[in-house]
Amino acid sequence: MSHFKKFASVTQKITLAIFGSFLMLFLLVHAGLNLCLLRADGGEWYRAAAHFMGTNYIVKVFEVVLFAALFLHVLLGIILQWQNWKARPIRYKVPNKSATAPGSKFMIYTGLLVAIFLVVHLMNFYFVKMDWVEGKYMVEIEDVQKADPVHVQEHMEKVLELFQDEAQADNPFKEVATGISKADLVEAFGPGFSAYEPDFYTMAQGLFNNPAYLVLYLLLILALGVHLVHAFPSALHTLGLNGPCYDKPVKRIGAIYAVVVVLMFWAVAIGLNLLY
Secondary structure (H helix, E strand, O other): OHHHHHHHHHHHHHHHHHHHHHHHHHHHHHHHHHHHHHOOOOOHHHHHHHHHHHHOHHHHHHHHHHHHHHHHHHHHHHHHHHHHHHHOOOOOOOOOOOOOOHHHHOHHHHHHHHHHHHHHHHHHHHHHHOOOOOOOEEEEHHHHHHOOHHHHHHOHHHHHHHHEOOOOOOOOEOOEEEEEOHHHHHHHHOOOOOOOEEOHHHHHHHHHOOHHHHHHHHHHHHHHHHHHHHHHHHHHHHOOOOOHHHHHHHHHHHHHHHHHHHHHHHHHHHHHHHHO
16 A cells, blocks of 8 residues: 555656646746737737637647646646645644755745746736736627627717727727627627637736736735746656756756746836836
């Protein structure tokens, strides 16, 4: 039975490492896409990227895999930590002054902070995409024809207001109406209109211009960075990349990776706060 438990524990650690490595790769992609928010193009690049991510079928399949990996990573992390606590139910009276890195000792706690960040992040963005939470939306001018023509005709003044572009004297109407509330969508296009998308660009601007949200976001991203400092070498060690010649380089690369990820997310949050 002891051999079976050991095998099960090792299998859980390997699975945790695989899912963790996948999520760490995704973080770089996500942070890179977020940098499009800082481009001075009125959100054109970012909105195009968000549209692609939200409509491409391959990305939708990847999304399912991502959430499955995320759920299993969290679940296995909790199980393994519980097993460690259960194996040592009585705490030492004198703190253990081992050389264990702080990131390793507090992985479960930084992991819980990351989980809180994910819940907040999903509520502010992904749940809007799923239409579970109200946010801001955008409509392309060519999609107006998908609305009830009678309703649009009766509320033409509101429709024109949404697409009006006072900055362009020669062409007073823009191709995409942005920052629309759900109430304005219903008023302009009718309750059955569905040809709209979440305007993540406008929502991100609004969130990061909220000082309380900005501070919370920066702190939770810092917790993510602390988590990654240990997670990176731990995952590679579990997957077999260990030994005297690998330990120090892997730890350094992990630290660099964590710092880069944190700075990328921080740059977007602080940049949006300062620019808009």
